[in-house]
Every structure is written in structure tokens, then in C-alpha cells.
Amino acid sequence: MPALSSFCRARDAAPTAFLDRADRLGFTVVALDATLDERALGVLVPTLLAAGLETVAVEAPCPRPPGRRPPHLASDDREERVAAVRALEATLRTAGALGARIVVVRLGRLALDAERAAIVRAFARRELDDERIERLVETRRKASPRALDLARFALDPALDRAAAAGVTVAVGTAGGWSDIPSAAELAALVDEFAGAPLAPWYDAARAHIRQALGLGRGRPALELERAAGAWLTDAAGLRGDLPWGTGEVDRAAVLAALPAAAPRVLRSSIATDDELAAARA
Numbered sequence: 314m315p316a317l318s319s320f321c322r323a324r325d326a327a328p329t330a331f332l333d334r335a336d337r338l339g340f341t342v343v344a345l346d347a348t349l350d351e352r353a354l355g356v357l358v359p360t361l362l363a364a365g366l367e368t369v370a371v372e373a374p375c376p377r378p379p380g381r382r383p384p385h386l387a388s389d390d391r392e393e394r395v396a397a398v399r400a401l402e403a404t405l406r407t408a409g410a411l412g413a414r415i416v417v418v419r420l421g422r423l424a425l426d427a428e429r430a431a432i433v434r435a436f437a438r439r440e441l442d443d444e445r446i447e448r449l450v451e452t453r454r455k456a457s458p459r460a461l462d463l464a465r466f467a468l469d470p471a472l473d474r475a476a477a478a479g480v481t482v483a484v485g486t487a488g489g490w491s492d493i494p495s496a497a498e499l500a501a502l503v504d505e506f507a508g509a510p511l512a513p514w515y516d517a518a519r520a521h522i523r524q525a526l527g528l529g530r531g532r533p534a535l536e537l538e539r540a541a542g543a544w545l546t547d548a549a550g551l552r553g554d555l556p557w558g559t560g561e562v563d564r565a566a567v568l569a570a571l572p573a574a575a576p577r578v579l580r581s582s583i584a585t586d587d588e589l590a591a592a593r594a
Contacts, residue, residue: 315545315593316342316369318580319349319357328353329360336364338590344370344578345407347383351376358410368411369576370483370514370542373418374400375407385421386467387460387493398470405478415541415576416475417483417514420467422491423456436526436551446527453490453528457498464494464502472509481510483541488519488553490528500535512541515571517562518553525550537567542576545592556584557592 317340322331328349335343343366349357354376361368374383374397384396401418408416432449435441468482475482484502487495494502499513513536520536525548537543545567546553547560557579558564571577579592 314342315577315579316340316344316367317589318344318346318372318544318578320346320580320582321584321589322582324348324582328357332357332360332364332366334586334589335366338586338593340366340593342367342369342576344368344576344580345372345375345411345413346580347372347375347377349375349377350379354407358407361411368408368413370415370417370578371404371408371411371413373404373416375404378403386418386471387421387463388467389463394466397467398474401471402474405474405480408480409478414479415481415483415514417485417542418471419485420464420493422489422493423453423460423463424491432526433551441527443527449490449526450528453495457495460493460495461498461501464498465505467493468502468506468509468511472506472511475510481512481541483512483514485514485544486516486519486523486536488516488522489526496536503535503539513537513539515540515543515567516546517543517557517564517567518546518548518555518560521548521560521562522551522553534570537570538572540571540575542578543567543571544580545577546580554581554583556581556588559588 317335319331378400384393386397388394404416471482484499515537545557547555547557547562549560
């Protein structure tokens with residue numbers, strides 16, 4: 314039985330609106346997303362506890378700190394890393410209050426986005442050829458040592474705090490070429506931090522987008538087969554956030570490869586009640 318993410322709500326809706334939706338559609342398990350600020354959590358957490366719903370995962374940062382974007386754990390900037398650790402500590406407190414045992418994180422991005430608009434245009438015009446993809450792959454491969462260093466900077470404090478809280482840090486699937494870590498880097502990190510509370514978290518839409526860009530060839534099966542859980546979000550081409558079952562993701566293959574105990578969480582901001590009910594069935 315899949316869980317329902319708090320992301321499945323209108324942006325202008327009250328924070329408890331998704332709980333009304335969960336009740337209406339018969340969901341008994343939920344996950345909290347990273348758009349909820351401190352004020353929203355102040356309302357949502359007591360309501361969740363009173364309703365007796367199970368929370369399987371919390372997406373960091375939760376609460377979301379003020380600012381244009383949340384700070385990245387995998388950042389060159391020491392002050393940003395410190396702010397990101399504080400945000401993670403606050404997320405761990407949220408998870409602890411709700412009894413959630415998984416915190417989903419995105420570590421950060423490399424500064425490789427100068428070509429992003431051009432690549433998206435080339436994809437839309439069907440001009441993204443093998444030569445251009447190979448240049449992207451080679452550029453990202455050369456940046457891998459730096460990405461691994463930044464990921465280690467991020468994970469050292471994160472894993473210590475998560476272990477003390479009894480929580481697993483689940484690193485979300487890389488989508489674009491600049492995301493830290495790539496699938497191969499995550500496989501290396503899971504081996505390097507063996508015994509620590511570290512696992513992948515599979516994002517079906519981001520994995521599909523990466524594959525559409527030609528960047529998913531030969532990716533390690535670990536990110537799916539050893540996943541702590543998954544966002545069940547669909548995608549078509551480079552467009553993500555689609556309701557599960559309405560896009561191009563090979564849903565049967567994803568569900569078959571996930572570990573049996575891994576939570577499956579429906580996550581789409583545009584899903585209708587009918588689409589969520591169909592995905593839940």
C-alpha cells in the first residue's frame with residue numbers, strides 16, 4: 314500500500330489539506346516534503362499525531378528555512394554547509410517527533426549548468442545527438458573526484474547525526490548531469506560508508522529524465538535494488554512531477570525491483586483524486 318506525500322496538495326492550500334485528502338482516499342501512511350516551513354509544521358505535526366497516521370519518511374529540509382533555496386550539504390562554501398547541517402538537524406527533530414525512520418536528502422549540485430538551456434532546447438528539437446551526450450558524460454566524469462569530495466563533506470556530519478537519532482539518510486536519485494552524487498558515485502559512497510545509516514532513495518521521474526538525456530546508461534542497479542524507499546512520480550520526456558501511471562516510466566519494472574519493505578510514496582503536485590486513487594489501487 315503506497316504512502317501519500319504532503320507534496321500532493323495545492324501550493325496555496327492549508328498544510329493540513331493533504332491530510333483531508335489522505336483520509337478521503339483511504340491513505341493511512343504519509344511522508345512529509347521539503348516545501349513545509351516551520352509555521353506549517355506547527356499545525357501539521359500535532360494534527361498528524363492526533364490522527365494516528367504513520368509517517369514513513371521526511372524529505373529534508375523540513376522545516377524549509379527562509380531563502381531562495383535551501384542550503385546544500387555538498388557545497389564549496391563552509392557557511393552554506395553549516396547552515397545545511399542545521400537544517401538537517403531540524404529535519405531529524407521533525408522525523409523524531411513523528412516516529413519516521415528515513416530522512417530523504419539531496420546533497421547538492423556541481424557548477425556545470427552553463428549548457429543546461431542549450432541541452433534542453435536540443436532535446437526538444439531532437440538534436441541531442443550521441444556526440445553531444447558523450448561530451449556531457451566526459452565533462453561529468455572529469456568532475457567526479459570533486460563531486461565525491463563534496464559528498465563526503467556532506468555525509469560525514471549528516472551520518473553521525475542520523476545514527477544518533479536512529480534514522481537512515483536516504484540520498485535521492487540524481488536527475489541531471491550536475492547532481493551530487495551520480496548513481497556511480499552513490500554506489501561508491503554506500504560501499505565507503507558501509508555500516509553507516511546510508512541508502513539510496515529512488516526517484517522514478519528523475520531517473521527517467523536522466524535516461525531521456527542519455528545519461529542513464531550502465532547505471533548501477535544499487536540505487537533501485539537497495540533503495541530505502543521511492544517517490545512514485547511519473548515523467549514524460551524531460552517533464553517530471555506527473556501522477557504515477559500517467560507518463561512513460563516503466564512502473565512494473567520499478568515496483569518489481571524495489572526491496573519488498575521499501576516504502577512507496579506517491580508524490581505529484583498536480584495529481585487529481587482519481588489519479589491518486591488509481592495509483593493507490
